[in-house]
Structure formats: C-alpha cells, structure tokens
Amino acid sequence: MEDTAFDTVVTTHHGEIFRYLRRLSWRLGEADDLSQETFLRAYRAWAGLAPDANVRAWLFTIATNVYRNHVRSERRRYAAHATVRTTRRELELDGPEEEAMAGEMKTLTEAAIRRLPLKQRLAFTLRKLHELDYEAIGQSIECSPESARAHVFQALRKIRTTLNGHVQPLRESTR
Amino acid sequence: MTSKPRVCVAIEPDLVAAATGEAEAPAAERVETHVASCPSCRDDFARYRAIDSAVGALRATAPPPGDADTARERLIARLADLRPRILGYRVFPSSLGPILIARSEHGVALVEYLPREGVSASRLFRMAGVEAREDRGDLERLERELLEYLDGRRRQLNWPLDFRGARSEFERAVLEATAAVPYGAVSSYTGIAGEIGKPSAVRAVAQALRHNPLPIVVPCHRIVGASGDLIGYAGDRLSLKEQLLGLEGVPTQPSHASKIARRALYHYEPNPSREYCLPTCGDIARRPIGLLFSRREQAEARGLVPCTTCHPELHPLPE
Numbered sequence: 001m002e003d004t005a006f007d008t009v010v011t012t013h014h015g016e017i018f019r020y021l022r023r024l025s026w027r028l029g030e031a032d033d034l035s036q037e038t039f040l041r042a043y044r045a046w047a048g049l050a051p052d053a054n055v056r057a058w059l060f061t062i063a064t065n066v067y068r069n070h071v072r073s074e075r076r077r078y079a080a081h082a083t084v085r086t087t088r089r090e091l092e093l094d095g096p097e098e099e100a101m102a103g104e105m106k107t108l109t110e111a112a113i114r115r116l117p118l119k120q121r122l123a124f125t126l127r128k129l130h131e132l133d134y135e136a137i138g139q140s141i142e143c144s145p146e147s148a149r150a151h152v153f154q155a156l157r158k159i160r161t162t163l164n165g166h167v168q169p170l171r172e173s174t175r
Numbered sequence: 176m177t178s179k180p181r182v183c184v185a186i187e188p189d190l191v192a193a194a195t196g197e198a199e200a201p202a203a204e205r206v207e208t209h210v211a212s213c214p215s216c217r218d219d220f221a222r223y224r225a226i227d228s229a230v231g232a233l234r235a236t237a238p239p240p241g242d243a244d245t246a247r248e249r250l251i252a253r254l255a256d257l258r259p260r261i262l263g264y265r266v267f268p269s270s271l272g273p274i275l276i277a278r279s280e281h282g283v284a285l286v287e288y289l290p291r292e293g294v295s296a297s298r299l300f301r302m303a304g305v306e307a308r309e310d311r312g313d314l315e316r317l318e319r320e321l322l323e324y325l326d327g328r329r330r331q332l333n334w335p336l337d338f339r340g341a342r343s344e345f346e347r348a349v350l351e352a353t354a355a356v357p358y359g360a361v362s363s364y365t366g367i368a369g370e371i372g373k374p375s376a377v378r379a380v381a382q383a384l385r386h387n388p389l390p391i392v393v394p395c396h397r398i399v400g401a402s403g404d405l406i407g408y409a410g411d412r413l414s415l416k417e418q419l420l421g422l423e424g425v426p427t428q429p430s431h432a433s434k435i436a437r438r439a440l441y442h443y444e445p446n447p448s449r450e451y452c453l454p455t456c457g458d459i460a461r462r463p464i465g466l467l468f469s470r471r472e473q474a475e476a477r478g479l480v481p482c483t484t485c486h487p488e489l490h491p492l493p494e
C-alpha cells in the first residue's frame with residue numbers, strides 16, 4: 001500500500017523536481033542522475049515521513065541536498081574550473097524571430113542566474129522558478145526564512161548588476 | 176559616480192520587492208510614490224521589472240518532455256527493483272531430485288535443486304527483499320511443464336522470467352546470452368564471454384553461471400569448458416549436467432562421460448559469413464568451443480549457413 005502511495009508521489013512531483021534539477025545542472029544526464037538519486041533517497045525515507053508533511057517542499061529539500069553534494073564532489077574534481085561558460089546551445093533556447101529580444105533577455109538572465117553563488121542560486125531558483133515559500137526554502141538550504149529571503153534579494157541585485165548595460169529597462173508602456 | 180540620496184538607499188529593498196512581486200501593499204505604494212518623482216529609481220525599478228519578466232519567461236520554459244519521461248521510466252524501474260517482492264513457491268519431486276520453483280508477478284524467479292537439508296535451506300529464504308509464500312496451486316502448470324521437459328516430452332519452457340535476482344547487469348547479460356543457446360546445442364564459457372562482448376571475462380562468466388537462479392530454464396548445463404569438459408554444475412552435481420545434456424541428445428565421449436564428444440557435433444565459431452562446419456574442418460575441433468550443434472537444423476534455425484569448404488550439408492554427421 002505504501003508503495004502505491006509512493007507511486008503517486010513520483011507521478012505528481014517527478015516532472016517538477018526534474019525541471020528544478022535540470023535548471024541547476026549543466027548536462028541533461030546530470031539532471032537524470034540527480035533526480036534518480038533524489039527519489040531513491042525519498043523512497044528510503046518515505047516510511048518515516050510525517051503524514052501531514054508537505055511532500056513537495058520535502059522533495060525540494062532532498063533534491064537541493066543531492067545537488068549540493070553533487071556540486072561539492074564536482075568541485076573537488078574540477079577544482080581548476082573556476083570560470084563558467086554558458087553557450088546558447090547549453091541553454092537550449094531558440095525563440096522565434098519576433099521573440100528574439102525577449103529571448104535574448106531570457107538567455108542573459110539565465111546566464112546571470114548560473115553565475116550566482118550557490119546558496120543565492122538555489123534560493124532564487126526555488127523562489128522565482130518554483131514559487132516555494134520562504135519557510136520551505138529555508139528548510140532546503142538550511143537557514144531561516146529571513147535569510148532565505150535575503151539570499152533571493154541579493155541574487156536579484158547581482159543579476160541586475162550583471163545585466164547592467166546589456167538590458168534596456170522595461171518601461172511601463174511595454175508591460 | 177555620485178552616491179545615492181539617503182531616501183533612495185532606504186527605499187531600495189522595497190523597490191526590489193515591489194518590482195518583483197514580493198512587496199506588501201503599503202511598501203508597494205511607498206515605492207510607487209517615490210519613483211514618480213525620482214528618475215534614477217524609476218530606471219532601477221524598470222530594470223528589475225525587466226528581470227522579473229525574463230524570469231517569468233524562464234519559469235514558463237519547460238524542458239523537452241521526452242527528457243523527463245526517460246528519467247521517470249528509469250526511476251520507476253529502479254524503484255521496482257528495490258521493492259520487497261512476494262514470491263510464491265512450490266516444491267515437487269523429479270527425476271533429478273526435489274525441485275523448488277518460485278515466481279513473482281513478473282515471472283519465474285528461482286528454480287532450485289533442493290539441498291539435502293530440505294526446503295528450509297533453500298536460497299529463496301536468503302534472497303534480499305523477498306517475501307516467500309507457499310503456493311496454492313498457481314505453480315502447478317510450471318511443475319507439469321518442467322516434469323514434461325525432464326521426461327523429454329517437451330523441448331522448451333516458454334516462461335516469463337524475472338531476472339531481478341541477478342546480482343549485476345553483467346550477470347543478467349550472461350544469463351540472457353545463455354538462455355539463447357538452443358536445445359541440443361552446447362556453448363562454452365569462452366563462447367558466452369565473446370557473445371556478451373567481454374571476451375576476457377571467462378572466469379566471471381563461469382562465476383555468474385554458478386549463481387544462475389534459473390537452472391534448466393536458463394540452460395547453464397549447455398555451457399561447458401573450452402575443450403568440452405562438463406565442469407561445474409549445481410555445486411558438485413555434475414551427473415545432473417550429464418543427464419540434462421543426454422536428454423537433449425548431446426553426445427558425450429564413450430570412454431569419458433563428462434566430456435562432450437566434439438567429433439560428433441557441428442561446430443560454429445563467430446565468422447563474418449556465419450558458416451558452420453563439420454568437426455573435421457581444419458583444426459576447428461581442437462580450438463576453444465564457440466557453439467556446437469547436434470543437428471544441422473539447429474544451426475540453420477539460428478541463421479547459420481553450411482561452410483563452403485567442408486560442406487556439412489553434403490556430408491552430414493550420423494544421427
């Protein structure tokens with residue numbers, strides 16, 4: 001019976017957790033492996049989860065931990081790789097002509113997100129791309145909700161600075 | 176660069192919040208009033224709005240659906256492997272001694288020559304993540320078919336198999352390659368190693384077959400040493416291997432029952448034109464065994480063609 005319930009967890013949340021890890025990771029295969037790891041860990045911990053727990057936030061916490069461990073081991077492996085390069089190909093963005101400008105902005109923003117320090121990048125992604133509340137984000141990255149909010153705001157400031165000069169401000173008329 | 180007026184510095188956090196949908200109503204109002212009269216902050220506000228809108232576009236961009244599907248399918252398969260499996264089992268007497276068969280909802284998972292100590296010593300009870308239940312009749316058909324096979328009245332056991340008892344991908348590959356050796360044919364550990372693309376893993380192949388969870392069905396009795404010796408079967412029960420091969424009409428040497436009579440079999444070793452040979456073709460009968468057939472039809476059923484040098488079709492071996 002437990003197993004059927006976990007099947008429902010997979011059906012309901014796998015897509016979103018995969019997207020989250022896909023956003024964080026550089027290669028497609030990476031997201032595949034990391035989402036496997038996330039759900040296998042979740043499966044092992046499933047029996048001990050409180051019945052009224054927020055399963056979605058819990059999965060994001062596990063996924064975030066899995067990703068952070070992964071980054072740590074990757075860092076050890078590629079300690080020399082300090083610079084991060086982003087190409088259009090990696091971002092897989094190919095908007096139609098009329099959306100080229102917006103597409104450009106999207107690409108630049110995505111690249112700017114990738115350059116954020118890890119905690120800010122996680123907090124920002126969880127908040128702005130997956131719309132989690134600060135309580136859940138704090139849980140995921142092991143800090144208070146207030147610090148989580150501060151990370152998101154720092155991230156926004158940093159993105160703005162990175163994009164300065166590249167981006168035309170969005171005027172009221174184009175909103 | 177001139178420093179910002181204090182009022183602008185003070186309102187900055189609210190400005191970021193308001194532009195990105197994070198502000199409460201009073202803060203948003205304060206920001207609105209301020210930017211109306213401060214061109215520099217209005218510009219800032221507009222830049223954050225632009226970022227917010229780009230982020231919204233990113234949020235709406237889903238990865239190609241196929242990627243997530245592949246990942247999910249892999250995950251579901253992994254989870255299925257982890258789950259406790261319920262295996263129904265049945266024990267019955269046979270000409271080879273008492274046999275235990277167990278199956279899951281996916282297929283037959285275990286065939287075992289019971290140890291002398293009886294059912295309680297079965298490896299079924301040592302398999303990880305398995306819950307064993309005595310069968311109440313579902314396995315009767317399998318029992319009947321296996322007994323027919325051992326009587327020589329049946330040549331194939333077309334059972335769905337559950338290979339999850341295999342301990343690794345390698346072991347699974349060995350079992351699958353072994354399952355493809357047809358009735359009445361013989362291969363060698365070297366032959367199987369070559370078949371799965373690991374020609375140097377001969378010992379590992381022998382190890383994997385020693386742990387074969389499905390003897391008879393996955394015919395590890397058809398796998399012999401490179402020179403035709405019947406080495407190793409069900410621990411030390413070599414006579415079972417002889418009996419099973421005898422049943423299939425595979426000849427052993429008259430003076431030496433635990434050695435295949437290679438001179439009485441057709442030979443095949445992998446070659447581009449897929450030709451099979453008489454045992455007298457060159458030195459083929461002295462080289463490591465690839466695949467041996469007791470009848471020509473068996474070779475041809477596998478898509479092999481007669482050798483154009485020795486012409487097995489013109490000089491068939493005596494039946």
